[in-house]
Amino acid sequence: MTDQLTGSAPPRTPRGGAPASGRDTGREARPTRRRSRRFQLAWLFMAPSLLILGAFVVFPILRSLYYSFFDWTVGAASQPFVGFGNYTKLFHDQQFWNALRITLEYTVVSVVLLVVLGFIAALLLQQDTLANRIVRSVFFFPTIVSLVTIGLVWKFLLDPDIGLVGGITAALGLPSIAWLQSTSLALPTIIAVSVWKSLGFAMILFVAGLKGVPAERYEAAELDGANRWQTVWRITLPSIRPTMLFTSMILTIQSFQVFDLVYVMTGGGPVFHTDTLVNLLYRDGFVNYQTGYASAVSWVLFVIIMLISLLQLRLFRYDDVD
Numbered sequence: 001m002t003d004q005l006t007g008s009a010p011p012r013t014p015r016g017g018a019p020a021s022g023r024d025t026g027r028e029a030r031p032t033r034r035r036s037r038r039f040q041l042a043w044l045f046m047a048p049s050l051l052i053l054g055a056f057v058v059f060p061i062l063r064s065l066y067y068s069f070f071d072w073t074v075g076a077a078s079q080p081f082v083g084f085g086n087y088t089k090l091f092h093d094q095q096f097w098n099a100l101r102i103t104l105e106y107t108v109v110s111v112v113l114l115v116v117l118g119f120i121a122a123l124l125l126q127q128d129t130l131a132n133r134i135v136r137s138v139f140f141f142p143t144i145v146s147l148v149t150i151g152l153v154w155k156f157l158l159d160p161d162i163g164l165v166g167g168i169t170a171a172l173g174l175p176s177i178a179w180l181q182s183t184s185l186a187l188p189t190i191i192a193v194s195v196w197k198s199l200g201f202a203m204i205l206f207v208a209g210l211k212g213v214p215a216e217r218y219e220a221a222e223l224d225g226a227n228r229w230q231t232v233w234r235i236t237l238p239s240i241r242p243t244m245l246f247t248s249m250i251l252t253i254q255s256f257q258v259f260d261l262v263y264v265m266t267g268g269g270p271v272f273h274t275d276t277l278v279n280l281l282y283r284d285g286f287v288n289y290q291t292g293y294a295s296a297v298s299w300v301l302f303v304i305i306m307l308i309s310l311l312q313l314r315l316f317r318y319d320d321v322d
Helices: 002-006 020-067 085-091 094-125 130-144 147-157 164-171 186-211 215-223 228-239 241-256 260-265 277-287 291-315
Strands: none
Touching: 020 291, 085 291, 094 130, 094 186, 094 241, 094 277, 130 186, 147 186, 147 260, 186 241, 186 260, 215 228, 228 241, 241 291, 260 277, 277 291
């Protein structure tokens, strides 16, 4: 009677007698349970990798942060807590500032050369012809060789007495040059070897970026009468900005972490003129066994890399509307 007075129809009950809301709730619950089971299975499959990652990556990182607040020396009777003492000592250490300066010089020069030369090589070799493929393979081959091998080979080649380079200069009547023993030539020589090794890597990244530029943009530029330089400056460079960001960030991080090449070719010499931050870290941590101080160096290096990466993200920021 109340329903008739208010003019509203009573709720319809399905033939099974159960209300429709209950059946809808059951339908919604089944996919939820199914997603929950899939989520649990995903964690089960990832568990071995997560355990390895935690044991060999996350735990050592946190442990090094813990060590950096102690005067932790391997084999010492006590490991006293010094707070930020290691960091204070680090900023008053002339060897640290020397290593930081050399690392910055190495990084800036090598990254700029790799980005510029890699981009030019990619422009010249972007067409998929047989000759270009062969040349790209030749450029890329040093990238797959380890830095230790590269360092040993070039150390032998540059030896002023028995090296191939010294033999060529002697045959030409030129004076013998001690490339790795000279305080003015050792760092430029290491930079040159590093650029030679990584040029193919930068080139391949830029080739991939160039292939992602829509052909319509070049067609529109050609119709507008743009020349080759204007097309590169106005079309190519803005279009590959994400590739430029990725390449520069990867190369910067690799350059700040350089160790193998320096250790094999010069060991940080002559007279610390090629002593990088990672080389300093290795010497303090694994030669002098000052684990706390070496951990502080590693965390300062991490902060420097993070700040420079954020600066690069700011400089090369990319928006789809660009």
